[in-house]
Amino acid sequence: MRMHRYRGKENGLMVIGTSSELRALGESLIAAANDPPAPLVKDWPPQVAEATVTSSSEFLLSFHLEVLGASNPKSNFP
Numbered sequence: 001m002r003m004h005r006y007r008g009k010e011n012g013l014m015v016i017g018t019s020s021e022l023r024a025l026g027e028s029l030i031a032a033a034n035d036p037p038a039p040l041v042k043d044w045p046p047q048v049a050e051a052t053v054t055s056s057s058e059f060l061l062s063f064h065l066e067v068l069g070a071s072n073p074k075s076n077f078p
Contacts, residue, residue: 001015001021001053001054002017002053003015003016003053003061004016015051015053015061017051021051025049025051028048028049028063029048029063031048032048032049032063032065036065036067037065039067043072044072044073045067046064046065046067047062047064048063048064049063050062050063
């Protein structure tokens with residue numbers, strides 16, 4: 001997978017992957033909706049899917065389920 005940040009008339013972030021990568025990600029997200037995992041760390045939302053993103057440096061893109069009582073991490077969006 002890879003990501004592309006864009007700015008201009010619109011601002012955003014694209015996550016670009018093969019059909020099999022996006023399918024696996026989607027299946028993980030659907031499975032989490034049907035059977036939510038328990039948080040591994042107190043007060044943090046449980047992770048339901050992840051993908052390694054390759055660019056100039058690799059990093060992990062993760063998706064987490066919002067649950068009652070999970071207050072961390074704080075949003076870094078305005």
